[in-house]
Amino acid sequence: MRNIKMIIEYEGTNYHGFQRQHNGLAVQEVLEDKLSFLAGEKVTLNSSGRTDAGVHARGQVVNFFTSSKISAWKLSLALNNLLPDDIVVTSIEDVPKSFHARYSAKSKRYCYYIWNSSFPSVFWRKYALFFPRKLDLPIMQEATQYLQGEHNFTAFCNGKSAVKSFVRHVTALEIRKDEHLLTVDIEANGFLYNMVRIIVGTLVEIGVGKKEPGDLKKIIASQDRKKAGFTAPPEGLFLQEVKY
Amino acid sequence: MRNIKMIIEYEGTNYHGFQRQHNGLAVQEVLEDKLSFLAGEKVTLNSSGRTDAGVHARGQVVNFFTSSKISAWKLSLALNNLLPDDIVVTSIEDVPKSFHARYSAKSKRYCYYIWNSSFPSVFWRKYALFFPRKLDLPIMQEATQYLQGEHNFTAFCNGKSAVKSFVRHVTALEIRKDEHLLTVDIEANGFLYNMVRIIVGTLVEIGVGKKEPGDLKKIIASQDRKKAGFTAPPEGLFLQEVKY
Numbered sequence: 001m002r003n004i005k006m007i008i009e010y011e012g013t014n015y016h017g018f019q020r021q022h023n024g025l026a027v028q029e030v031l032e033d034k035l036s037f038l039a040g041e042k043v044t045l046n047s048s049g050r051t052d053a054g055v056h057a058r059g060q061v062v063n064f065f066t067s068s069k070i071s072a073w074k075l076s077l078a079l080n081n082l083l084p085d086d087i088v089v090t091s092i093e094d095v096p097k098s099f100h101a102r103y104s105a106k107s108k109r110y111c112y113y114i115w116n117s118s119f120p121s122v123f124w125r126k127y128a129l130f131f132p133r134k135l136d137l138p139i140m141q142e143a144t145q146y147l148q149g150e151h152n153f154t155a156f157c158n159g160k161s162a163v164k165s166f167v168r169h170v171t172a173l174e175i176r177k178d179e180h181l182l183t184v185d186i187e188a189n190g191f192l193y194n195m196v197r198i199i200v201g202t203l204v205e206i207g208v209g210k211k212e213p214g215d216l217k218k219i220i221a222s223q224d225r226k227k228a229g230f231t232a233p234p235e236g237l238f239l240q241e242v243k244y
Numbered sequence: 245m246r247n248i249k250m251i252i253e254y255e256g257t258n259y260h261g262f263q264r265q266h267n268g269l270a271v272q273e274v275l276e277d278k279l280s281f282l283a284g285e286k287v288t289l290n291s292s293g294r295t296d297a298g299v300h301a302r303g304q305v306v307n308f309f310t311s312s313k314i315s316a317w318k319l320s321l322a323l324n325n326l327l328p329d330d331i332v333v334t335s336i337e338d339v340p341k342s343f344h345a346r347y348s349a350k351s352k353r354y355c356y357y358i359w360n361s362s363f364p365s366v367f368w369r370k371y372a373l374f375f376p377r378k379l380d381l382p383i384m385q386e387a388t389q390y391l392q393g394e395h396n397f398t399a400f401c402n403g404k405s406a407v408k409s410f411v412r413h414v415t416a417l418e419i420r421k422d423e424h425l426l427t428v429d430i431e432a433n434g435f436l437y438n439m440v441r442i443i444v445g446t447l448v449e450i451g452v453g454k455k456e457p458g459d460l461k462k463i464i465a466s467q468d469r470k471k472a473g474f475t476a477p478p479e480g481l482f483l484q485e486v487k488y
Contacts, residue, residue: 009366056367080363090363119324119334122253123302127367 001065003099004072007091008060012051012234013126014086018060019050027051027087031062034082038075039068046101048108048242052194054234056127059090059109059241063101101242107171109187109241112200112232117180124181129200129236135207137177143206144173146216147199154223156199157192158231166192166223175203185240194231202229245309247343248316251335252304256295256478257370258330262304263294271331275306278326282319283312290345292352292486296438298478300371303334303353303485307345345486351415353431353485356444356476361424368425373444373480379451381421387450388417390460391443398467400443401436402475410436410467419447429484438475446473 008031016024020032028045035043048061068075076092083089098104113128115121120130147170154166172187184200202219205211211229219227252275260268264276272289279287292305312319320336327333342348357372359365364374391414398410416431428444446463449455455473463471 011366058367076363085369086366088363088366090361117334119320120332122255122330122332123300123371125329 001067001097003063003065003095003097004075005061005063005093005095005099005101006076006089008057008062009088009090010057010060011086011126012054012056015053017051017053017055018047018057024053027060030084030087031079034079035064035066037082038070038078039066041067048101048105048239049191051237051239052234055237055239056235057239060239061101061105061242061244063095063099065097099244104244105190105242107187107189107243108191108239109172109185109243110191110196111238111240112184112186112196113236113238114182114184114200114204115180116177116182121180126235127238128181129204129232131204133208135182135204136209137175137182137207139209139213140203140207141175143203143213143216144175146213146220148173151220152223153192153195153220155219155225155228156195156202158194158198158225163192168192168195173199196237197232197234198225198228198230200232200236204232205229245311245341247307247309247339247341248319249305249307249335249337249339249343249345250320250333252301252306253332253334254301254304255330255370256298256300259297261295261297261299262291262301268297271304274328274331275323278323279308279310281326282314282322283310285311292345292349292483293435295481295483296478299481299483300479301483304483305345305349305486305488307339307343309341343488348488349486351431351433351487352435352483353416353429353487354435354440355482355484356428356430356440357480357482358426358428358444358448359424360421360426365424370479371482372425373448373476375448377452379426379448380453381419381426381451383453383457384447384451385419387447387457387460388419390457390464392417395464396467397436397439397464399463399469399472400439400446402438402442402469407436412436412439417443440481441476441478442469442472442474444476444480448476449473 018027020026020028045062072092076089115124115128115130150169152166169189174185176183262271264270264272289306316336320333359368359372359374394413414432418429420427
């Protein structure tokens with residue numbers, strides 16, 4: 001048996017998230033169907049983690065075991081031929097049997113885009129939160145320091161998660177602006193459910209003066225979801241990279 | 245009567261170009277219909293020029309005369325509410341009666357995007373030419389010098405144009421690369437039919453070694469369309485800005 005690692009790019013707009021499920025088409029289902037057809041055997045994917053409905057990925061990572069003899073390169077070309085336009089394999093390689101897309105991951109990086117202009121953008125409408133009110137960038141940038149480092153992020157997690165610990169280490173958090181486009185770039189050793197989207201929603205509330213940067217200390221300490229900001233919508237979120 | 249200038253952004257994918265026509269829906273038709281409804285009178289747009297089917301715009305400029313009393317700002321908000329997602333007004337202002345979107349224009353700037361990677365991009369598939377063969381960027385950049393300045397661009401024009409002169413002045417031509425994305429950025433006092441797309445096609449042929457930079461001198465002098473390169477497809481082309 002071979003273990004194959006792939007990097008996948010997808011536009012999440014038309015999918016019910018990455019993970020295979022009953023109530024709608026998921027990216028995983030499309031990939032597994034085409035792979036199983038090419039390999040001539042049932043293929044099951046491990047992924048670095050799920051992404052929600054509407055969330056995009058530039059660097060989702062998956063691995064799978066197969067007895068197929070097709071070279072990795074040929075498999076990627078055949079797969080891209082069969083896949084719909086909104087899913088692409090951008091890298092493929094044979095890896096040691098011990099590699100697991102989820103358990104071997106050291107950290108993940110996400111980008112969240114905000115289109116901050118009086119007018120929406122035709123080209124970013126499916127890839128950014130459209131936010132017409134003025135955002136105070138320096139204040140938002142000041143706020144990022146309170147989120148960096150190791151914290152209990154319970155206040156930034158939706159729903160009841162079955163996770164053992166709510167402590168995560170945010171290793172990088174940066175906000176850039178290029179004309180009307182704001183990019184929140186965040187890396188951590190792991191993320192809780194909706195964590196990036198709640199962090200972005202909270203930073204936006206700080207950017208309009210509804211909250212202050214220093215409030216983040218209290219929000220984190222409260223471990224209370226209601227104290228943090230709104231959950232930013234999925235279309236602005238991109239899983240950028242998984243590091244091993 | 246007031247004269248109103250607007251800047252329009254649109255994704256050309258679903259339109260038969262900018263200019264109103266009989267065989268398909270054009271951006272102009274959508275804009276004129278909504279504007280006429282809001283102004284309560286028939287509105288006819290002047291534009292900086294047509295764009296072909298599938299071509300996009302970040303900065304198409306139009307003007308129109310109206311006796312409507314609605315403030316420009318309110319008109320833009322109402323218009324954006326009525327317009328489909330792929331057309332947006334990004335700027336609006338009252339201008340002197342002498343202003344004409346086409347005849348007052350001093351120069352135009354276009355961008356053409358090429359996705360130069362072994363794998364297509366999910367996010368650029370509708371906005372770039374996907375070109376998997378390796379392109380020699382320095383050679384293409386060297387070639388741009390031959391196209392800058394005032395030349396007779398007959399060799400870079402498709403079909404029989406009714407224009408008086410084929411002489412155009414290319415005031416800027418630059419090729420940038422950011423990872424897999426190549427951007428051809430070109431400004432001129434005017435463009436012939438398909439001129440940018442033929443220039444890009446010719447630069448691509450130079451980038452793969454099919455033509456040499458120095459060939460451009462002969463191609464220009466020949467005034468023969470068959471000597472230049474292929475016409476790059478419309479989806480990579482953006483009308484970026486019209487200067488007055």
